[in-house]
Amino acid sequence: xxxxxxxxxxxxxxxxxxxxxxxxxxxxxxxxxxxxxxxxxxxxxxxxxxxxxxxxxxxxxxxxxxxxxxxxxxxxxxxxxxxxxxxxxxxxxxxxxxxxxxxxxxxxxxxxxxxxxxxxxxxxxx
Amino acid sequence: xxxxxxxxxxxxxxxxxxxxxxxxxxxxxxxxxxxxxxxxxxxxxxxxxxxxxxxxxxxxxxxxxxxxxxxxxxxxxxxxxxxxxxxxxxxxxxxxxxxxxxxxxxxxxxxxxxxxxxxxxxxxxxxxxxxxxxxxxxxxxxxxxxxxxxxxxxxxxxxxxxxxxxxxxxxxxxxxxxxxxxxxxxxxxxxxxxxxxxxxxxxxxxxxxxxxxxxxxxxxxxxxxxxxxxxxxxxxxxxxxxxxxxxxxxxxxxxxxxxxxxxxxxxxxxxxxxxxxxxxxxxxxxxxxxxxxxxxxxxxxxxxxxxxxxxxxxxxxxxxxxxxxxxxxxxxxxxxxxxxxxxxxxxxxxxxxxxxxxxxxxxxxxxxxxxxxxxxxxxxxxxxxx
Numbered sequence: 001x002x003x004x005x006x007x008x009x010x011x012x013x014x015x016x017x018x019x020x021x022x023x024x025x026x027x028x029x030x031x032x033x034x035x036x037x038x039x040x041x042x043x044x045x046x047x048x049x050x051x052x053x054x055x056x057x058x059x060x061x062x063x064x065x066x067x068x069x070x071x072x073x074x075x076x077x078x079x080x081x082x083x084x085x086x087x088x089x090x091x092x093x094x095x096x097x098x099x100x101x102x103x104x105x106x107x108x109x110x111x112x113x114x115x116x117x118x119x120x121x122x123x124x125x126x
Numbered sequence: 127x128x129x130x131x132x133x134x135x136x137x138x139x140x141x142x143x144x145x146x147x148x149x150x151x152x153x154x155x156x157x158x159x160x161x162x163x164x165x166x167x168x169x170x171x172x173x174x175x176x177x178x179x180x181x182x183x184x185x186x187x188x189x190x191x192x193x194x195x196x197x198x199x200x201x202x203x204x205x206x207x208x209x210x211x212x213x214x215x216x217x218x219x220x221x222x223x224x225x226x227x228x229x230x231x232x233x234x235x236x237x238x239x240x241x242x243x244x245x246x247x248x249x250x251x252x253x254x255x256x257x258x259x260x261x262x263x264x265x266x267x268x269x270x271x272x273x274x275x276x277x278x279x280x281x282x283x284x285x286x287x288x289x290x291x292x293x294x295x296x297x298x299x300x301x302x303x304x305x306x307x308x309x310x311x312x313x314x315x316x317x318x319x320x321x322x323x324x325x326x327x328x329x330x331x332x333x334x335x336x337x338x339x340x341x342x343x344x345x346x347x348x349x350x351x352x353x354x355x356x357x358x359x360x361x362x363x364x365x366x367x368x369x370x371x372x373x374x375x376x377x378x379x380x381x382x383x384x385x386x387x388x389x390x391x392x393x394x395x396x397x398x399x400x401x402x403x404x405x406x407x408x409x410x411x412x413x414x415x416x417x418x419x420x421x422x423x424x425x426x427x428x429x430x431x432x433x434x435x436x437x438x439x440x441x442x443x444x445x446x447x448x449x450x451x452x453x454x455x456x457x458x459x460x461x462x463x464x465x466x467x468x469x470x471x472x473x474x475x476x477x478x479x480x481x482x483x484x485x486x487x488x489x490x491x492x493x494x495x496x497x498x499x500x501x502x503x504x505x506x507x508x509x510x511x512x
Contacts (some may be wrong), residue, residue: 003436011436017506032470035430035449035458039508055508057473059432059449063506076300 001034003060004094010064015071018053025118027110027111034063036103040070040110044118049073054110065107068092082115082126083096084108127442130488132480134328135277135305136446141330141373141482147374148332151367160355162434169366174372180337183376184303184311184322192338192356193369197304197325198228199349200338201271203360204300204321205232207346209241210271213299216266218242222254223464224276224285229302230460231371233271233375242266249415252281253466260291270394271300274312274322278448278461278477279412280421282310298344304328304336309418310387318371326392330482331375335368359443382482390480393489397478398422400493405446405500411462411475420480423448428510429503434476437499443492448475470509492511 003011023041030037036058043051052070056063069089073081086104090096096104119126131139151172157165159173174188176438181188194200209219221233225246233243244262246254259270270292275282285301292299300321306312308329314322321344326335340346340359401408407427426434431447438445448459449472457463458472467475478492504510 008436011433012440016505032473033458035473037508055506057428057507057509058430060436062430063433098213 001097001099003064003097005092005098007061007064007094010067010093011060014063014067016051016053016067016074017055019055020051020053023114024121025114025116026075027112027114027117029109029113030058030106032057035059036106037038038062038066038106038110040066040114042073042114042118044078047078049076049078052114058106059100061096061103062106065089065096066110069107069111078115078118080092081111084111128488128491129442129444130484130491131490132478132492133444133446134483135280135418135477135479137333138330138373138481139483140327140332141375141378143378144331144371144374146370148367150242151370153364158354159366169364169466172366172370174370176369179373179376180324180412181339183312183380184307184324184339185315186339187342190314190339190342190446191356191358192340192359193364193372194336194338194360195334195365196336197226197302197328198336200323200325200336201226201228201300201302202232203338203349204270204323204340204346205229205269207349208298208300208344209236209322211345211347212240212268216264216268217447218244218264218266218268220244220246220259220262220267220270220272222246222248222272224248224252224254224278224461225271225273225275226302226304229271229273230258233368246272248281248464250459250466251416252276252279252411253413253416256284256287256291259288263292263295263297267295267297269298270365274301274303274306274311274317275418276412276461278459279303279423279465280418281413282306282416282418282478285317285319293318300410305418306373308383309420311383314339314341321346326375329375329379330370332371335365335372337372386482389421390484392482393486394420394422394478394480396486397480397489397492398424400489401496404493404497409467409471411465411467422478422480424476424478425467426474426476426500427471428474428507429500430473431475433503434474434499437503438492438496441495441499446477446479448477449473 020041411423431449462472
């Protein structure tokens with residue numbers, strides 16, 4: 001198993017680490033038994049995700065996919081953000097080893113969960 | 127960048143003296159040891175000499191040593207060989223829950239073939255209780271296979287005490303001594319074992335070579351059939367250079383083991399106490415005292431092992447982990463699980479295993495870079511709240 005350069009780069013210099021104060025949506029997925037927990041925070045203005053941050057307990061791939069999904073989502077509208085798939089996250093990282101694809105699924109789940117949380121607060125549903 | 131290799135329980139660098147001893151057996155003494163001519167006989171002599179060295183080191187007779195392709199083959203041979211040779215006598219095998227997969231998987235295979243296997247539990251230090259083995263013995267028991275020391279946490283098991291229990295019952299006792307040979311004294315009579323596996327590449331010898339000690343009179347079936355090699359116990363043309371290399375590695379170990387065991391214990395303890403002083407929320411995995419001199423397994427709370435390995439690797443430091451992400455499965459280490467370690471804490475486990483080339487400077491370097499790495503990863507973790 002080998003990581004792409006892009007994965008290593010995002011693992012060593014992850015973008016958007018941290019929490020957002022008063023976020024508009026929070027996604028929390030995973031459990032420590034399986035090895036990964038991802039918390040994703042979003043700030044939304046006029047239906048556009050203007051900021052995203054994360055905190056992750058997990059392996060190199062989990063940290064890199066968290067970093068990448070926050071990068072991909074920034075500046076996107078809610079509808080557009082919901083279309084970001086785990087595959088898109090993996091591809092943006094130059095691919096993931098097969099046994100690490102579940103990390104990208106976690107990133108997609110965390111994003112959807114954060115958006116659902118936002119929509120719920122708005123009284124809407126996906 | 128400084129390179130610090132701390133993964134000696136995975137494999138060791140081949141000792142330069144070992145390489146030197148092996149080289150003539152590729153081009154000059156290349157004969158097939160089964161041949162009668164002098165090319166073959168020279169190879170035969172080299173094998174005999176190596177066999178004597180291996181036997182002498184563990185207190186065995188040369189004819190009780192069978193060379194194999196490594197520790198895994200030795201374990202497979204011992205377990206399947208004894209099980210099939212004794213299946214008319216009984217079908218019950220006893221092992222522990224913290225064995226290497228080279229033992230666990232042959233046992234699981236035999237379960238599918240109709241054998242019964244009991245997995246003895248361990249306590250939180252990774253020690254099994256000999257009384258549990260005694261209790262597990264039935265009229266059907268034909269084999270007990272328990273490792274001499276655990277590869278992940280380094281806990282040294284009370285093998286000699288089982289020997290006493292089973293001796294009069296005629297049950298075979300096998301131990302996987304792949305991690306103990308060269309690190310602590312290993313003697314087949316003191317351990318009361320009938321079979322013992324060892325490996326070349328864990329003791330500064332070459333890869334692809336190991337040996338199984340088989341006490342005279344032990345009923346065992348060969349695993350590999352073919353020619354009359356190794357007294358009909360293991361077919362296949364002998365890997366002469368590797369056998370010579372194993373012999374040389376053992377010869378070196380005989381001289382260095384005592385001093386190295388003290389030196390490595392000191393270095394390891396320095397690493398352990400340094401980590402304890404500089405980093406909070408850390409746990410030692412394994413027995414505090416009954417442990418291999420070179421092994422230190424620690425858990426760093428709130429973070430995951432693979433991300434620690436990758437970060438250390440970027441600094442030139444090689445270690446391993448029992449986290450799920452590094453095991454190729456989604457489950458953290460079966461060893462830590464059997465010891466009752468919280469799965470979240472098991473995810474953050476790191477094994478440092480020291481060896482002959484490690485120095486105090488190496489340890490200082492690890493202690494210098496590790497706290498930053500742990501702090502960086504914890505700052506990213508949703509589980510860590512200051």
